Amino acid sequence: MSDIEIARKANKKPIQEIGAKLGIPSQHLLPFGHDKAKVSAEYIKSVSGNKDGNLILVTAINPTPAGEGKTTTTVGLGDGLNHIGKKAAICIREASLGPNFGMKGGAAGGGYAQVVPMEDMNLHFTGDFHAITSAHNLLSAMIDNHIYWGNELGIDQRRIAWRRVLDMNDRALRQITTSLGGVSNGFPAEAGFDITVASEVMAILCLASNLEDLQRRLGDMIVAYRRDRSPVYCRDIKADGAMTVLLQQAMQPNLVQTLENNPAFVHGGPFANIAHGCNSVVATTTALKVADYVVTEAGFGADLGAEKFFDIKCRKAGLSPKAVVIVATARAMKMNGGVAKADLGAENVEAIKKGCANLGRHIENVKKFGVPLIVGINHFVKDTDAELEAIREYCTAMGVEAVVNKHWAEGGKGIAEMAQKVVDMIEAGGAAYKPLYPDEMPLAEKIETIAKEIYRADGVSMDKKIRDQLKAWEDAGYGNLPVCMAKTQYSFTTDPNWRGAPTGFELPVREVRLSAGAGFVVAICGEIMTMPGLPRVPSAENIRINDEGHIEGLF
Structure with missing residues (x-):
């Protein structure tokens, strides 16, 4: 059966029962139908003094067309922990409409390790992304309106930094001209659209701790510059209050369930290769309290x-x-070892051994943050024992354990062994999380540290204009911000076709952007699109409602 067919057969429980598993009273759940709800801000505040649970991060090797199953493993591990008797919840991001109708398609997990209701989660869900789109574009309208009515702030119309957004892949909107048609429509200007998940409003929603913090961060956003290069903030336009009103409900995390009726918080979705790519802080911190x-x-x-x-x-x-x-996965290891996608079905232990260099690089990198780790091998039907053993042997040589997981086919019981090993690892202690670089390190050095320590580049190529811009931001008080690297996800380099664990390259930084509200500096490396386009054959061509009234084609 396909993922969507499995999801449609799910024996879902009323969302109040799912909330009860975590001790959330029904009056603090704002239901959207019978199977999804928002958790009230009042309840979140009431549990803020609770002791935190144990936070487990699921990450992966560089993605390949063979598929890795990171979200599937996240969902499966949550089910596996509950299967061995632990009180566990999962926290994942919401889906963007753009990739759903583009190349990626939908889904939140796969097989028997999924979050449901799948169709809702991959479409409008509870309207969070629509609220973010509306809040973002309200600010755009208010900037243009301010200029139209006299431009009291002295905005240099050539230096408006705030683009519009749309939750859809639409390359035609990347660069546009606005206000054509005469005096009554304003002053013609160049503008453009990004996809909603690339909006700074999305990043802010996912990093804000409450509504007050949200409004402060929104007010801190730089939307334009004057002729003297001084910044104009969102609060100068007086849009932060209305934007917060639009985002009030969107700030409340969404509660849904896995196929095994375990609680799942699904909230927020910043682009992972442009923004920070994590679900919301408020969802994660709430889950840790319950x-x-x-x-x-x-x-x-x-x-x-x-x-x-x-x-x-x-x-x-x-x-x-x-x-x-x-x-x-064994399949991804073979691709990293040089095997074409069409040939992945054949056993190739030598390619596995060669491709494991990519996994090894990630193992070394994660160890730098002081948190114990384990490798989860996501099992595929055609994997051979020899291939899986080659990965296990490689990991053993790296000083970490690797466990084969069959959650896709078997649900929580198929990953119970690793769930127990994760619990044992946590109970043994030894976690001493530390960031890669200190706050006070200069911004250019932060970029270079990530490039050398994580990507293993020999150095960073940044022209004087970029270095001067970073220095100016430091002088303006933004030097303590972390750096958010924007680059291809497919490689340690900026070349998406360079797999494995490359060395002997420089990392080109072609642009830097200040996200003053979100609280990070973005370093754009190589070619990164903030508004994707649709592929030659978009997934949307195969999505429809069938004769039974069910959605088909949404994975």
Whole structure:
């Protein structure tokens, strides 16, 4: 059966029963139908004094077309922990409509390790992304309106930094001209659209701790510059209050369930290769107050996702993770070892051994953050014993354990062994989380530290204009911010086709951006699109409602 067919047959329980597993009273659940709800801000505040549970991060090797199953493992591990009698919850991101209808398709997990209701989660869900889109574009409208009515703030219209957003892949909107058609429509200007998940409003929603923090961060956003290069903030436009009103309900985390009726918080979804790629802080911190074990994930491979989770999310939210799971597959190891996708079905132990260099690089990197780790091998039907043993032997030589997991086919019981090993690892102690670099390190050195320590680049190529910009931000008081690296997810380099564990390259930084509200500096490396386009054959062509009234094609 396909993922969506399995999800449709789920024996879902009323969301009030799922909340009760975590001790959340029904009056503090704002239901959206029978199977999903938002958790009230009042309840979140009431449990803020509870002791924190244990936070577990699931990350992975660099993604390949062979598939790794990071979210599937996150969901499966949550079910596995509950299967062995632990009180566990999972925290994952919401899906963006753009990739759903583009190349990636939908899904939140797969097989028998999924979060449901799948169709809702991959479409409008509880409207969070629509609220973010509306709040973002309200600010755009108010900036243009301010200029139209006299431009009291002296905004240099050539230096408006705030683009519009849309939760869809639409390359035609990347660069546009606005206000055509005469005097009554304003002043013509160049503008453009990003996808909603690339919005700074999305990043802020996912890093804010409450509504007050949300409004402060929104007010801190730099939207434009004057002719003297002084910044104009969102609060100068007086949009932060109305934006907070639009985002009030979106700030409340969403509660749903796995196929095994275990609680799952699904909230927020910043782009992983442009922003920090983690679910919301408020969802994670709430889960930690009501569950003994919380399993969360970070976007793409550990070089992007785990690094940003540790250096941005944990640093800013005061989180202290206790364990890390790195997901790998035999198929992906073979691709990293040079095997074409069409040939992955054939046993190739030598390619596995060669491809394990990518896994080894991630193992070394995660160890730098002081958190114990284990490798989870996501099992595929055609994997051979020799291939799996080659991965286990490699991991043993690296000083870590690797466990084969069959949660895709068997649900929680198929990952129970690793769940117990993760618990044992946590109970043994030894977690001493530390970020890769200190707050006070200069911004250019932070970029270079990540490039050398995580990507293993020989150095960073940044022209004088970029270095001067970083220095100017330091002089303006932004020097203590962490750095958010924007680059391809497919490689340690900026070349998506360079797999494995490359060395002997320089990391090109072509642009830097200040996300003053979110609280990080973005370093754009190589070619990264903030508004994706649709592929030649988009997933949308195969999505429809069938004769039984069910959605087909949404994975």
